Structures are given as C-alpha cells and as structure tokens.
Amino acid sequence: MQRLQSTFVCYAIILPSMALLLSFVYLPVVWAFSKSLSAFEVGGRDTFVGLDNYVEYLSQDPTTFPSLLNMFLLTLFAVCVRLTFPLIVAKLIYVLPAERWRYLYRVVFLVPIVVPGVAVQLIWARMIYADAGLLNEALRALALQSWTHGWLSDPGTALVAVMMVGFPFVGGFEVLVYYAGLSAIPDSVEEAAEMEGCSGLSKFLRIDIPLVMSQLKLILMLTVIGGFQGFEGLFIMTRGGPGFATTVPGLWMYFNAFSFQRMGYACAIGVLLFVMIFALTVINIRYFRSAEEVKGEAA
Amino acid sequence: MPVRHLFRYGTLLAITGLGLYLLAPPKQAPSAADRPASRSGEAAQEPRFTIKIAPGQSYMPGIVPSGIGEPLRGLTTVIDRFEARFPDTHIEVLNVPAVREYLVTQLSSGSAPDIVNANVEDVWVDVHKDWYVPLDSFLQAPNPFVLERNDPHVPGARQWWDMFRYQAISRGKAAPNGKSYCLSLDMVETGIFYNKTLFAELGLQPPPDWEAFLVLLQDLRDAGKIPLLMSIGAFNDWCHDLVFDQLYHDLLPGIDLKQDASREGYLQGYLDPEEIAFLYREKDFFTRKDPRYRELWQHLRRLRDFTNSDLNSTDLTREFVNQQGAMLWSGSWLTYRLSADKGLGFDWGVFYLPPFTRKTSAYASLTPTPMCVIGGVASQFEVTNSAVADTDPGLPFAERIRNSQRLQRVIAFLQFLSLPENAETVINEYSCLIPNIVGVEPLPPLAPFVEILERRYTTTKWAYTFDLRFNDVMTRMLQMYLTDGVDLDEFLDWQERNLRAATTNFVSRKQLDLDGLEAAWQQRAAVRATMVDLPPTR
Numbered sequence: 001m002q003r004l005q006s007t008f009v010c011y012a013i014i015l016p017s018m019a020l021l022l023s024f025v026y027l028p029v030v031w032a033f034s035k036s037l038s039a040f041e042v043g044g045r046d047t048f049v050g051l052d053n054y055v056e057y058l059s060q061d062p063t064t065f066p067s068l069l070n071m072f073l074l075t076l077f078a079v080c081v082r083l084t085f086p087l088i089v090a091k092l093i094y095v096l097p098a099e100r101w102r103y104l105y106r107v108v109f110l111v112p113i114v115v116p117g118v119a120v121q122l123i124w125a126r127m128i129y130a131d132a133g134l135l136n137e138a139l140r141a142l143a144l145q146s147w148t149h150g151w152l153s154d155p156g157t158a159l160v161a162v163m164m165v166g167f168p169f170v171g172g173f174e175v176l177v178y179y180a181g182l183s184a185i186p187d188s189v190e191e192a193a194e195m196e197g198c199s200g201l202s203k204f205l206r207i208d209i210p211l212v213m214s215q216l217k218l219i220l221m222l223t224v225i226g227g228f229q230g231f232e233g234l235f236i237m238t239r240g241g242p243g244f245a246t247t248v249p250g251l252w253m254y255f256n257a258f259s260f261q262r263m264g265y266a267c268a269i270g271v272l273l274f275v276m277i278f279a280l281t282v283i284n285i286r287y288f289r290s291a292e293e294v295k296g297e298a299a
Numbered sequence: 300m301p302v303r304h305l306f307r308y309g310t311l312l313a314i315t316g317l318g319l320y321l322l323a324p325p326k327q328a329p330s331a332a333d334r335p336a337s338r339s340g341e342a343a344q345e346p347r348f349t350i351k352i353a354p355g356q357s358y359m360p361g362i363v364p365s366g367i368g369e370p371l372r373g374l375t376t377v378i379d380r381f382e383a384r385f386p387d388t389h390i391e392v393l394n395v396p397a398v399r400e401y402l403v404t405q406l407s408s409g410s411a412p413d414i415v416n417a418n419v420e421d422v423w424v425d426v427h428k429d430w431y432v433p434l435d436s437f438l439q440a441p442n443p444f445v446l447e448r449n450d451p452h453v454p455g456a457r458q459w460w461d462m463f464r465y466q467a468i469s470r471g472k473a474a475p476n477g478k479s480y481c482l483s484l485d486m487v488e489t490g491i492f493y494n495k496t497l498f499a500e501l502g503l504q505p506p507p508d509w510e511a512f513l514v515l516l517q518d519l520r521d522a523g524k525i526p527l528l529m530s531i532g533a534f535n536d537w538c539h540d541l542v543f544d545q546l547y548h549d550l551l552p553g554i555d556l557k558q559d560a561s562r563e564g565y566l567q568g569y570l571d572p573e574e575i576a577f578l579y580r581e582k583d584f585f586t587r588k589d590p591r592y593r594e595l596w597q598h599l600r601r602l603r604d605f606t607n608s609d610l611n612s613t614d615l616t617r618e619f620v621n622q623q624g625a626m627l628w629s630g631s632w633l634t635y636r637l638s639a640d641k642g643l644g645f646d647w648g649v650f651y652l653p654p655f656t657r658k659t660s661a662y663a664s665l666t667p668t669p670m671c672v673i674g675g676v677a678s679q680f681e682v683t684n685s686a687v688a689d690t691d692p693g694l695p696f697a698e699r700i701r702n703s704q705r706l707q708r709v710i711a712f713l714q715f716l717s718l719p720e721n722a723e724t725v726i727n728e729y730s731c732l733i734p735n736i737v738g739v740e741p742l743p744p745l746a747p748f749v750e751i752l753e754r755r756y757t758t759t760k761w762a763y764t765f766d767l768r769f770n771d772v773m774t775r776m777l778q779m780y781l782t783d784g785v786d787l788d789e790f791l792d793w794q795e796r797n798l799r800a801a802t803t804n805f806v807s808r809k810q811l812d813l814d815g816l817e818a819a820w821q822q823r824a825a826v827r828a829t830m831v832d833l834p835p836t837r
Contacts, residue, residue, distance in 0.1 A: 042403055042404075042407045043403075043406065043407045043425065043428040043430060044427070044428055062793070062796065126613070126614075130609065130612065130614075131607055131608060131609040131612050131618065132617070132618065132623070148608065149608060149609075150607075150608040150609030150610060150611065150612070150782075151609075152609070152611060153531075153608075153609045153610050153611040153612075153778065153782065154608075154782055154784075155779055155782055155783075155784030156784070238611070240775070241611070241774075241775050241778055242610075242611075242775065242778040242779050242782055242784055243775045243776055243778060243779030243784055243785065244775060245779070245784065255768075255771065256768075258399065258400045258403065259399060259400075259767050259768075259771065260766065260767055260768040260771070261403070261424065261425075261767075262768075
C-alpha cells in the first residue's frame, strides 16, 4: 500500500510535466502531420487535399532541389568544421602543462557562447560582409577594389559567405565537450601508448579520436539536426537569397507558413524534414560506434 | 549564524534582487498610454472604451526621427483632445512589430490592436477572413466632426471621402473585392536625391531624358562615385513599374479591358489583376513572346551596372551621406534626415526619373510620356476585428459591424484624427510625409515630391498585384538576374511559371471568369491593329 502511494505521488509529480509535454510538443507534431494533408491557412478554410502538398513539394516546387542541395552542403561543411577545429583546439588546451593555463583557455573559448546567435549573424551581415564592411574595406585598403563584392547578395559568393560565418569555427561548447572527452581518457591508456612509442599526431589519431567517439557522435548528431532544422541565420542574413542561392527547406517552410499563408504546404515540408532527420539519427545511432563500444572491443 | 553563512545567504539575496531588478519592465517615456483617464479635477472613472492603436514609426509618440531633434508627440496631443471630448474613452498607443507574422497571429486570435498601420496589400489577402472592417460606409457618410461646423461646403460635410486630397491614390487602395479597408492621412513619393555640390563640381545637371540619364550615370562612375544607390526592392517595385509604364503606355487603349466608371476617373487605364491574368493566360502578354516584356528587364539590367554592388544593403543613406554615392533613389521620408543634418557638408536636391525616348526604346511614346507616380499612401490605418469585440462573435461580420458601439468610437477617433487641425499636428510634426488632408499644406522641403504626386498614376503595381509568394519569387529571381546569377531566358522562365502560379491562385480564390474579358478584347481589335509587336495571337 505504501509502495502504491509512493508510486502514485511520483506519477502525480510528473503528471503536469507530461501534460505540458503532450500539449506543447507532441500534440503540435500530430497536428502538423494531419494539416500536411490539407490546404490550410490561418483563419481560413481547411480543405483536405491528401498527398497533394507532398507531391507538389517533391515534384513541382522549383526550390526543392536547390534548397535540399544547399541544406546538405551547409550541413556537410558544418559537420566537417565542428568535428575538426574544436577537437584540435581542445587537444591543444589539454596538453598544456599547467592547469592554470588550461583553465584560462577553457574560459576564453567558452565566454563567446554568451553572445546570442542572432547578434553574431547580424555582426557578420552588417559589419563584415556589408558594402562598406570590414572585408570590403580591407580589400580597398589593399588596393584590391576589383575584389570587393556584395558578399551576401552575389549568387557566386552568398553560400560560401554564409558557410564562413563563425570563422574560425571554434565553438566553446564543442571545445568543452571534446575537452571533457579527452580528460576522461584513463591515465593507464595514455601511459601504455607512451610505452609503445605512440605519441604526438599518431597518438591523437589512434588513441584520442577513438576514445572521444561518444563526443564526436554527439556533436555530429547535434550538427546534423541543427543543419536540417536551422534557418534563423539564413533568414537574418540573406532571407534565402539571392534567388534561392541560400534557401534551405526550413526557411521555405517558414515563408510558406507565415508569409504566403500556405500552412498545410509548410506542414508537409516540416514532416519531410522530420523524416530525414529521424532517418539520419537512426543511421547515426546504428552505425557509428561510441567510445564505450570502442573500449569494449579493445577489452 | 556563522559569518560564512551570512555571506552565502547575503550573496544569494543580492543575486535574487539583481535578477528581479533586471526582470522588471523598463521605465518608458510618458506616452498617451500612460496618462490618467481623468483630468483637471474630474473624478477618476474607468473608461468605457479602451481603444488600442498601433500607428507605426512615423507617428509613434516618443520616437526621435532619424535620431535627430525632439521626440514626437503630435499623436499624443490629438489623443488628449479626443479624450477630453470623450472622457469615457482611453486611447492606448502600442509599438508593435511591423511584420506580417505579428499581424496574422494577433488577428487570428482576435487580439490585434483596434487600429493598425499595415501595408494594405498585406490586408487584401486576408479580407475574406473577416479580420478587417470595410470602411466604405463610413467614408461615404459625412464626418460628424465636420458637420458640427455647420458649413455644407467644407470637405467632409457631404462625405468623409472628400477630406482626402489625393483621391486617385486613396481610392486606388481599395482591395480587389472593391472595398476600402485603408485610411491614409498622408502620402509618400519616391525621387532621386542627388548631391548638388558634386554635380556642380562636375558640371552635371539632372537629365531631361533616359538617354541623358545613362550618360550622367557614366560620368559619375568615371568620377569615381557610385552613380546611383538603390536596393533590390527599388528595382523590383519602383523601377519595374516605371519602366513597364514607359513601354506599355501606348498599348493601354488596346489592352485596358475593364472600365470601371467609379474608378476610371482617377486610375486612368490602370491594369487590374484580372486584366493582367487575362492578358498573360489568354494572350501571351508578359511572356517571352512579348518583346516589350523582354526589353523591360534589359533596361533594369543596364541600370544595375551603375548601382551599388550589394543590392541587399540596408543602409544606402550612409553611402549617400558620406558622399560615396552621388544619387540615392529613396522616398520623401529622407528629407527630414538630410535637412536636419547640420554636418552634412553638401547641398542636395531631388529630381524624378526622366522619360524614355524613341532612342531608348522603339516602344516609348513618340512624344515622351513623363514617368508616372509610383508612390502612394504612407501610413495605412486599418480597423481590425478587435474593434467589434463588444458584439457576439457568432453573428455575421456585417451584423457585428452594424451593432458595435466600440467600432463607432474607433471610427470616431479616425474621423477626429482626419480633421485638418489634428492631421496637421500629427503629419507636419517633421518633414517626412505629404499631407493627404485638404487644408493641410505640406512642409516646404517636401515640395519636389508634391510636384511628382501631381503626375498620372502608374499602369499597375506589379509587386502587389498578386499574392505575396509571387512578389517574393519575383524579387529573388530578379536579383539573380541583376547579379548575373541567371540569364534573361532563365529569369523569364521563372517569371512565367511564377505568373502562372499566381494567376491560377488569383482566379481560383476570386472565382473569376476571364471569359468576360474576351469580349472586351475583341471590341478593341481595331485599336490594336495600329499597334506593333504585340504577342502573336494564338
């Protein structure tokens, strides 16, 4: 009886959270699935159209292919830089001899996290890439006037310019995650490696990377999900332009929902994005080994 | 209690206090919303009507225009007068995001301000949802505040409409369903702001025609300046409409198929959306088969060679003010910024785009047709469904409009605001907008724009003719074309598909029957017989 009472209390405690979770997370998802089968606009009529929205997006919408390509390119680039640069920096911090310096560098790389992403995008768009921004003014100062560009408005440079936002790509969060992974490598493994003559780059590639695989996997998943879902930076900097040179499906979904009032069509794009992210997450979990699995195999 | 505990708890308290302080709402400058409902010794009373208005940045009390001068308070003054007249009413001024997303969410939940300032084209797409109150019945009735003056000859004594100076533009803002949802006290017009000092140094003059304009642009570029500062929006909206008018002006007698007696007097051959839909879908106008349409974009591309490299630039004024750019295509709102800047360091003037000649295009009028008006209403007040919140939501919207006392008071405020003495207080607080109220004279710096506004109204407004998707795709692909991302044929391919989608959507939403226009088309066959290079008939 006492156990039942205790269980009941536990369920009662989590009930409000579950109710909120259902109301604000799961219900909208179900709603989006159902609305993706409708021609629907806010405040307007709701007409069932079956799979028309999906068919239109996948076979008729001229933005589909370029925006998917942009999304894959941006995500691929983000994966590459977020799996390498922060890891290298984390390793460099980790090998510093004094804890005091390690602490200082960790703080130095972590502090920029407090700057909101929107502010970062605006700084890049208006201070660095602008007509009279840092980049063009530097080129003018170097008498390279002909190299100046409307970096974000030129179709030839817009996507690359968007990719380069955040250079040198050493995010504090990733550095900290990798640093934690490196710190968790047992001393015995380090010593064994040293004894076997494995050091420097060889140790980094053969010992460190396999043993921070959990962290790499985490960052990979977060980057892929962020790359597929995120569009705020593009909205702020280019609104997907020029043309559709920097449009991604998420951004097109937003425009359809709130600007063009094609809520059903936007829901269909959202559902397709969900399916893609879900599939990639499953693949990631299924085929990428974690550090624990690596350790298990080694044992 | 040990000292360390005191320190710990003290720190926690201090952090909590700091957090609460930071979370507290900021103190705002006194505004209309903050004033007490009672005045001069009257007993405080709960207002019967609290009307919310989001007037936009041009009128917003407390805003310092361009960061120069004193904060605005004209609207506050008028609200004070209104509340003195109607003590049971409290007007609350709101500063809301000027984005469509805000409006859509607020209107769908019935919690929008009673009066909003929104582009009426954004309103048109939602009128069938009963989100906005049609104003025609009020505009066609006398303004009661004018009637009180007992002078039947004063504008407004017969119809409220009569109080508005620019009838063509004001009435032209009627939605495609024929109803007016927008009330504007002021106008805005575009023009080319130019650096007079620089022009004098280089021996240059405002050009008389388009050919001379292109020569001027080249001279300025040779002088090391950015000849013309303009954004992609100016290309897509203003420039597009002006060049279209130059190339199609002479065709209007043969292609303006819908003659609406109530509008033709002031819209003079305006191509309505259904006319464009018909011409495109049935007669191959505005396609690659239409040589004028093809040429239109080539003129824009040629002009682009003389403009700023970044068409997305959001601060072209800076380039003009620091004299990197010699000319800036902007609107009357810029006059205050330039007039008030004591450290500008150069004289400036305004001219309007010059006309095409036969040298520019074989399709230009033999006698050059002056460039038309593309500007229009500035502040655009719409009354939302919140204004009828005192009625039963289950009733038909028209009945709610008839029954609502709250709506009567909202309209009364707008009628009061449009009285010349009140409109003057608000509009002429600084030189930005041109008064649209008879009896309110524009401020002297706006004189060039007043002259421009006297011209003939544009043939059509392409950017706002169809849905917002059409405009978005057109803007994007035009930018691609102007920046050599696609060639003309690829751009036209996009534009044709865009027009196909937009006209299909338009025809189905409005349930139009374009066949009716075929008869009008046939009737004008003789007129078109003298015209050259029309798209080949199918």
